């Protein structure tokens with residue numbers, strides 16, 4: 004392994020600054036009173052509090068999952084704060100004009116369009132800062148089309164029937180340890196409803212920012228696409244550089260009713276920790292979609308951040324002829340660990356799923372793909388295609404593949420392909436001999452490796468994702 | 482333009498080049514021949530600045546400058562081009578993207594503007610035709626799944642696009658059928674010019690029927706043991722390399 008690449012991989016995290024705002028953070032610790040306090044802060048109706056408490060009681064009985072190929076110090080759940088909000092948000096600003104400009108600047112600095120007149124005007128944005136949503140753009144315009152796009156906190160007040168009906172319908176409260184924790188203490192996230200037959204007129208996106216130290220962020224997102232509707236949604240995530248680990252335990256639920264289509268993309272760039280492996284976000288996430296007849300759910304993720312990632316965006320293909328897709332790029336460097344993949348659960352007839360997973364490991368990182376394809380007895384004529392590729396940079400990192408295949412229907416077809424390759428000194432020398440420096444060469448090779456996934460991202464973000472990989476691999480050439 | 486004086490170089494503590502001297506002036510074509518394992522590829526790699534080779538003695542000047550002061554990519558930008566004996570594959574990176582990045586890097590180093598994508602595509606297509614590669618090669622991954630002959634022609638394509646000052650062709654002819662050989666020879670002959678130097682490393686004299694060299698050198702045991710004109714290549718063909726060994730001994 005040439006020293007060049009080693010040097011070059013010493014990455015600089017560019018989103019690592021802290022916004023200086025006064026925050027109201029509740030004291031660390033977790034018990035029923037804390038759950039009540041969070042609910043009270045959000046002035047939630049009784050049913051919502053009861054729902055949280057039920058989840059909390061289940062969580063107390065559960066233990067942390069151990070099966071993932073990751074090692075980390077067990078978070079001390081009593082040492083975390085479960086709610087933190089910028090003080091200025093306590094007055095509940097009614098529009099973006101009333102929001103503390105310092106908060107909006109946070110998002111501007113990250114290159115996110117917070118004003119509706121900006122260039123990237125085809126994208127509506129919900130901004131979540133620690134535990135609260137700061138504001139959502141283009142609400143009026145979306146409303147004209149009947150599209151609801153707001154924070155989940157607001158949805159609890161304004162669309163209680165939809166929330167009651169669908170919250171926890173895809174990821175039950177007791178689904179797993181972190182989902183139960185999230186259900187008890189979830190703070191904010193986005194709520195989307197696309198009415199029957201409507202094609203959402205713009206891209207929707209949510210940017211999550213963890214700012215406050217020693218807090219957990221418990222994102223909760225719910226997307227409902229009614230019959231025959233269509234929506235494309237993107238989330239982005241960043242956090243300051245801090246020495247201690249921070250927890251992001253999210254739950255995302257997607258419901259695609261008959262003939263609906265949801266495209267959900269993630270560009271995850273949480274702080275990955277420093278070059279010694281200190282600090283960084285623990286990203287423990289449950290994402291799942293339920294597809295009804297002829298519906299389609301497509302997950303695309305570009306995961307470059309976090310110290311530890313534990314994440315399996317999944318599809319339950321319940322309806323006949325429904326389609327599930329998972330396109331993933333997971334890059335780990337330094338001491339990062341990622342255990343990510345998907346579950347495709349085929350219930351309906353002629354259901355189809357495609358999995359394209361690209362793992363890139365550099366330095367001393369560990370990158371695992373874990374995927375389940377299950378064909379239930381009713382999955383007549385169902386098909387899955389899985390392709391899993393690993394790219395190694397250097398020889399101290401690890402790449403692992405854990406495919407699980409269960410078929411209970413003999414007519415179902417499952418195909419699985421896997422490859423492992425290395426960025427070789429020969430490839431780098433070829434590039435250098437043609438005048439291309441090592442830095443550019445590595446990013447070109449990595450981008451080439453990820454091409455099939457990048458082309459699934461919304462146009463505006465494909466470029467961003469490419470740049471993000473470049474930054475994640477950046478460092479001075481020695 | 483290139484002045485190699487008493488060069489010695491090692492790979493993993495093994496001395497491979499052992500007092501090699503050679504001078505190439507602009508406009509000249511030099512052929513280097515020699516038995517397997519003589520150090521021909523090593524010479525190309527040392528000149529191009531590949532990692533893993535340690536220069537233990539001697540000097541190399543390129544355009545009056547100490548070549549060893551430059552990193553591999555800087556040598557390329559200064560105009561040294563090595564056509565590889567075994568071109569490597571870079572899956573997923575399209576030939577077009579690779580060629581554009583390369584041409585842009587070299588142009589930038591010369592103080593020129595990067596080419597517009599449209600102009601570049603036109604140019605690349607025209608050059609493809611010259612080396613007898615179909616245009617869809619530009620869309621395919623660099624050398625990905627190319628046959629041996631296609632890889633060699635792809636090297637030639639790169640050389641034609643970059644217009645280097647010094648071309649080093651490392652057995653670009655081996656494994657080619659006669660038609661492909663003529664394509665390569667024509668490409669090289671077209672590149673012959675009063676301000677460009679060319680070093681052709683070859684095993685077979687047949688290439689030299691098409692690319693007539695100004696000088697022929699025999700490289701054995703890490704140094705040039707005999708130099709001459711075109712007729713030396715013919716003699717080598719007739720008598721083999723053992724004849725040289727005897728003469729050197």
Ligand SMILES: Nc1ncnc2c1ncn2[C@@H]1O[C@H](COP(=O)(O)OP(=O)(O)O)[C@@H](O)[C@H]1O
Nearest residue numbers: 492493497516517518519520521522523524533
């Ligand atoms: N990277 C390397 N590691 C070890 N030995 C090498 C390496 N490169 C070349 N050699 C050795 O150096 C000698 C010269 O090789 P090479 O320059 O490839 O010869 P040629 O091109 O003339 O056939 C051979 O004995 C070969 O085994």
Ligand SMILES: [Mg+2]
Nearest residue numbers: 521522566652
């Ligand atoms: Mg050789």
